[in-house]
Amino acid sequence: MNKNFTENQLIRFLGRLGNKWGTGHDSVSTILRKTKEFIAQKKxxxxxxxxxxxxxxxxxxxxxxxxxxxxxSLGLIISALAYLVLPTDLIPDMIVGIGFADDLYAFKLVFDQLSFEIESFKSWQKAELSKIDKASVED
Incomplete structure (x- = not known):
């Protein structure tokens, strides 16, 4: 694998992953499961x-x-999470010291692209927690 990748190469790679995985229910379920397992092992x-x-x-x-x-946005999220759990991406994860550098960069790109959506989601989460808190006080 090429250790000197460009942003365009990374974006194209993420695009191919998004096309491969798609946004259907089975793809989402698989990515959720694999990402949770990955995070539990590597956090x-x-x-x-x-x-x-x-x-x-x-x-x-x-x-x-x-x-x-x-x-x-859904395609970007799925692509980024798939990239994370894929061990043989632009810089294979098993290369000690630099194996996750491309993953980090991929997430930086995705976070930059989705900054508005992420902030909207955080606001939604906060509102949902507030509803739960109010409901538990009323009980």
């Missing part, structure tokens, strides 16, 4: 995974029909 070793959780939460809320995500 202590890879620092940026704590930030990845928001994309996982967005995808999960969408798959449960609780939160709407447009197809473009």
């Amino acid at each position: 202590d070793k890879i620092k940026f995974l704590e930030k990845v959780v928001i994309l996982l939460e967005m995808l999960e809320a969408h798959s449960e029909g609780k939160y709407e995500i447009d197809d473009g």
Whole structure:
């Protein structure tokens, strides 16, 4: 694999992953499962995974029909999560020290692209928690 990748190569690779995985229910379920397993195994070793959780939460809320995500954003989220769990991407993950550098960069690109959607989701989450808190006080 080429260790000197460009942003365009990474974007094209993410696009191919998005096309491969699609946005159907089975794809979303598989990505959710694989990403949760990956995070559980690697969370202590890879620092940026704590930030990845928001994309996982967005995808999960969408798959449960609780939160709407447009197809473009959904494709980006699925692509980024698929890229994370794919061990042989632009820089294979097994290369000690740099194996996850491309994954980190991929997530930076996705977070930059989805910053508005992520903030909207966080606001929605906060409102949902507020509803739950109010309901528990009323009980």
